[in-house]
Structure formats: structure tokens, C-alpha cells
Amino acid sequence: MLEIHRIDVYYGDLKVLYDVSLTIKDGEIVVVFGSNGAGKSTILRTISGLLRSSAGSISFNGLSLIRQPVHKIVELGICMVPEENKVFPEMTVLENLELGAFVGKARQAKGSTMNWVYELFPILKKRSKQKAGTLSGGEQKILLMGRALMSQPKLLLLDELSFGLAPLLIQDLFRTIRQLHKSTGMTTLLVEQNVRMALELADRGYIIENGHIVAEGKAQDFLGNKRVKDAYFGIASEE
Amino acid sequence: MVAQVIVYGIIIGVIYGLVATGLSLLFGVMRYMNIAHGSFLIIGGYISYWLFTLWHMDPFVSIPVVMLAMFLLGLIVYRVLLSPLGKFPEGQRLGNSMLITFGLILVLDNVMCLLWTSDVRAVTTSYSKVVLELLGVRLPLISLAVIGITLIVIIALHLFLNRTYFGKSIRATAQNWEAASLLGINIDRTYLVACGVSMALAGAAGAAVALMYSITPYSGLQWLLRALVVLVLAGLGSIRGVFLAGVLLGVTEQVSVFFIGGEYRAVVGLGIFVLILLLKPQGLFRQ
Numbered sequence: 240m241l242e243i244h245r246i247d248v249y250y251g252d253l254k255v256l257y258d259v260s261l262t263i264k265d266g267e268i269v270v271v272f273g274s275n276g277a278g279k280s281t282i283l284r285t286i287s288g289l290l291r292s293s294a295g296s297i298s299f300n301g302l303s304l305i306r307q308p309v310h311k312i313v314e315l316g317i318c319m320v321p322e323e324n325k326v327f328p329e330m331t332v333l334e335n336l337e338l339g340a341f342v343g344k345a346r347q348a349k350g351s352t353m354n355w356v357y358e359l360f361p362i363l364k365k366r367s368k369q370k371a372g373t374l375s376g377g378e379q380k381i382l383l384m385g386r387a388l389m390s391q392p393k394l395l396l397l398d399e400l401s402f403g404l405a406p407l408l409i410q411d412l413f414r415t416i417r418q419l420h421k422s423t424g425m426t427t428l429l430v431e432q433n434v435r436m437a438l439e440l441a442d443r444g445y446i447i448e449n450g451h452i453v454a455e456g457k458a459q460d461f462l463g464n465k466r467v468k469d470a471y472f473g474i475a476s477e478e
Numbered sequence: 479m480v481a482q483v484i485v486y487g488i489i490i491g492v493i494y495g496l497v498a499t500g501l502s503l504l505f506g507v508m509r510y511m512n513i514a515h516g517s518f519l520i521i522g523g524y525i526s527y528w529l530f531t532l533w534h535m536d537p538f539v540s541i542p543v544v545m546l547a548m549f550l551l552g553l554i555v556y557r558v559l560l561s562p563l564g565k566f567p568e569g570q571r572l573g574n575s576m577l578i579t580f581g582l583i584l585v586l587d588n589v590m591c592l593l594w595t596s597d598v599r600a601v602t603t604s605y606s607k608v609v610l611e612l613l614g615v616r617l618p619l620i621s622l623a624v625i626g627i628t629l630i631v632i633i634a635l636h637l638f639l640n641r642t643y644f645g646k647s648i649r650a651t652a653q654n655w656e657a658a659s660l661l662g663i664n665i666d667r668t669y670l671v672a673c674g675v676s677m678a679l680a681g682a683a684g685a686a687v688a689l690m691y692s693i694t695p696y697s698g699l700q701w702l703l704r705a706l707v708v709l710v711l712a713g714l715g716s717i718r719g720v721f722l723a724g725v726l727l728g729v730t731e732q733v734s735v736f737f738i739g740g741e742y743r744a745v746v747g748l749g750i751f752v753l754i755l756l757l758k759p760q761g762l763f764r765q
Binding site: 321325386 | 649654657659660666
């Protein structure tokens with residue numbers, strides 16, 4: 240479905256991704272993990288078009304994403320849930336969700352998608368008339384997730400979904416993603432610090448360090464690997 | 479007597495509000511400051527003047543024409559001058575937009591001087607002198623009509639931004655352009671339309687100014703200054719806030735002119751500007 244082939248990415252003069260390759264097959268859940276500043280989020284930002292790769296290729300269902308504007312990439316069916324808080328604070332929860340269905344076919348199906356999102360996240364229905372800026376951090380995260388689903392993405396990119404959230408809420412969110420995957424088979428690429436939980440959810444994983452992909456494998460194998468455990472599982476318990 | 483002064487204040491304040499709303503729309507959505515906004519207002523005034531003198535088009539009938547022409551001009555200005563600024567890092571865009579539009583003032587003002595000479599122009603209709611009286615307060619007919627039309631324009635803008643899907647996408651872009659683009663909103667197109675609407679509002683204000691007061695190629699700057707004071711007064715936020723701040727400035731100016739004399743008119747506005755920045759830099763209507 241998504242094929243990233245040997246991309247290099249710069250932030251200004253600073254090189255942050257070196258020769259990164261990554262593939263996601265239809266219906267898979269893939270997790271990218273690694274220490275802070277390793278370039279995890281950069282990969283997602285490059286796929287969604289916010290950053291540009293200086294070398295290599297990215298293709299989605301055979302279509303090249305290089306040089307496509309951000310909104311075109313969303314139209315193709317890739318939607319990212321950004322890490323930082325990116326709700327529209329002066330708008331109601333309902334308006335935020337409506338704007339999620341901005342592209343193409345999603346707009347016609349707005350009503351039914353919204354019912355589905357309300358079913359997945361009942362809290363959003365309860366808060367629908369409230370300004371998004373008045374929600375708690377966790378609720379805003381749920382809103383971001385719901386808003387992304389409104390676009391009916393084929394590929395969902397989740398950037399540090401668990402960051403800054405209470406453990407209980409994280410478990411809830413992960414349960415929802417699993418449920419979502421079971422019912423719709425939605426392909427998902429997530430970047431996570433909460434490595435253990437992400438691996439339990441995912442089919443495959445990539446480890447990225449200092450901008451290089453250093454390992455790739457089945458999630459099961461990573462879970463049983465002592466070196467992976469020692470190096471990455473601690474981060475989650477500190478959260 | 480005081481009631482009369484306040485009425486005159488409201489009349490000019492409505493124009494201030496309209497000018498400032500256009501300026502604040504562009505700034506709010508794109509974070510660009512259009513220093514040439516006043517000059518565009520004057521262009522709108524001249525278009526109305528031309529339609530009136532060349533084609534005898536009633537200035538109220540021609541307002542939609544003026545707004546449409548200015549909307550199209552706004553699209554061109556965005557495409558040619560403002561959209562290239564998107565290449566700069568975010569921190570440099572505001573400053574560069576000010577530099578570009580400042581240069582634009584010099585060009586526009588001199589082109590207008592070539593086209594229409596530096597003579598003072600005004601649109602004077604057969605009903606320009608009609609004045610109604612209510613409880614001893616004089617109400618010029620055209621001023622009342624301008625207030626009515628301005629209210630319609632402001633309410634229409636409000637409905638466009640709050641009720642329509644495209645308007646909502648403009649507000650979303652203003653609040654967080656990156657998040658908006660991640661939802662598939664075409665930011666470039668949003669900016670284009672916002673720039674057009676901003677110019678259309680300047681055009682409407684210009685038509686009103688040509689009708690109620692007068693225009694010269696170089697009088698854009700004084701309207702820009704008032705609009706900047708209004709922006710600071712309102713704090714950047716809602717359209718309603720900016721519009722009300724405009725009316726407030728008009729009334730304050732008029733009342734103080736009444737007490738301390740007309741030569742201090744500009745001083746009052748700038749005095750308010752400094753005071754607000756010192757005491758309540760977030761603006762009057764912002765928590």
C-alpha cells in the first residue's frame with residue numbers, strides 16, 4: 240500500500256533521515272519506535288507532505304507522493320493525527336469533526352461517518368456543542384482521532400498518540416484502535432514511545448536510531464527480544 | 479449637541495470598523511499585514527467615482543460592482559505578490575509582507591495620481607444633501623444608507639465564516655493552518671479567497687468614503703492608521719469585536735474633537751493606540 244524507498248530528509252541544513260525505507264501492506268498495523276529525536280515523527284510528516292524528502296521515493300498504491308501538496312495526499316486517503324494539540328480551539332467539537340470530512344467522498348458520507356465516530360467515542364457526542372479549546376488534553380486527543388476518522392482514511396498515521404496521556408486513557412485508545420482494525424481493517428502506521436503496548440497491537444515494527452532504520456521485524460519477535468526490551472520498554476513505564 | 483457628536487462618531491466609526499475588518503481578516507487568516515490596505519480602499523473609491531461619472535451608475539447600486547472588482551484585484555495581488563511569501567519560514571513572513579505592501583503603496587498611490595490626478599474627488603449625488611432630523615439630531619440620508627449597507631456586509635461576512643463549510647475552513651486555517659492542511663483543506667486556495675474578500679471589504683469602504691467624504695490618491699494612509707488603531711483596540715479576534723472597536727474609535731475621536739478641537743483628531747487615535755499597548759496589549763475585547 241505504502242512504499243517508502245531510501246528517502247533523505249532535512250530540517251533546514253540538518254539531516255534527520257538517512258536512507259530510510261519502509262513498507263506497509265494493506266490492512267497492516269506497523270509501528271515505528273526509537274529514542275527521542277531519532278526521526279520517528281519526521282517519517283510521518285514526510286509521508287503527509289509537511290516535509291519534503293530530498294532523495295528517494297514515496298508511493299501510495301502505486302502513485303508517487305513526492306511533490307504532491309498536503310491536501311492532495313489527504314484526498315488520496317492518508318490522514319495523520321498530529322502529535323501536538325491541533326484541534327481548532329475556537330470551534331465546537333461538532334465543527335471540528337465536520338471539517339474532518341472536508342475531502343471528496345468523505346463529505347457526502349459526513350452524517351453516517353459522524354454517527355460511527357460518536358459510537359466509537361461517546362464522549363465526543365456528549366461534548367459536541369462545546370468549544371474544542373475547553374476540552375481536557377485527553378479529550379482533545381480523542382477529538383483529533385475522531386476528526387481524522389471523519390476523512391475515511393485508507394491509511395491512518397498516528398503520531399505519538401499516547402504522549403502526555405493518562406495510562407488508563409492510553410489503554411482505552413489502543414483498545415479502540417484494535418477494535419477499529421478488526422471491524423474495518425484500516426491500515427495504520429504509528430509512531431510510539433509506549434513501545435510495549437504498540438508492539439502488542441502491531442503486526443510489524445521498525446526501530447529507528449539517529450535517522451537510520453536499524454532493525455525491522457515482526458512485532459512478536461521484538462516483544463520477545465531482550466535487547467529491545469532493555470533499550471525501549473523503560474520509556475513507557477516512566478510516562 | 480452631544481447626541482449629534484455621537485451620531486457623527488458612529489457614522490465614521492462604522493467606516494473604521496469596515497476598513498479594520500478587512501485588514502484583520504487577512505491578518506487573522508494569513509498572518510500577513512497589508513500596509514497597502516488604505517490604498518486599496520482609495521482604489522475602491524475611484525472605481526465607484528468612475529462608475530458614477532462615466533456611466534452615471536448610482537453609488538449604492540455600484541457597491542457590488544466595486545466589491546467584485548476589488549475581489550478580483552485581491553486574487554491577483556495574492557497570486558503575484560503574497561503567495562511567494564509562503565516560501566519563507568513562518569517567522570519572516572509577517573515582516574516581508576509589510577515590506578512588500580509598503581512598496582505597493584508607493585506604486586499604487588502614484589499610479590492613482592497618474593490616472594485621476596491629485597485633485598480631491600467625491601461622489602456627489604442628487605440626494606447627497608438630504609438630511610433627516612430626529613429629536614434635533616441631524617441624520618444625513620447617505621450616512622444612514624451606508625450604515626445599513628455596512629451592517630449587511632458585516633453580517634453576510636459573519637454568516638459566510640460561521641455557517642458555510644468553506645467559511646469554516648477559512649476559520650480553521652486561521653486557527654491552525656497545519657492541522658487544516660492535514661484535513662485536506664487547500665491552504666493556498668483559502669488564502670487566495672481570504673485576500674479577495676479582504677480587498678472587497680476595502681473596496682466597499684472606499685465607495686462609502688468617496689460618497690460621504692472625499693478621496694485623493696494619497697489619503698489611503700490615514701485610513702490605514704485608523705484601521706491599525708482599531709486592530710490594537712479590538713485585539714485580534716472576532717469580526718464583531720473589530721467592528722465594534724471601529725465604532726468605538728469613531729465615537730471617541732468625534733467626542734474628543736468636540737472638546738479639544740479638530741487639529742488633534744489624529745492625536746486621539748494614536749494616543750489610544752499607545753495607551754492600549756501599554757495597559758491592555760491583548761486588546762479590549764479579549765480575555
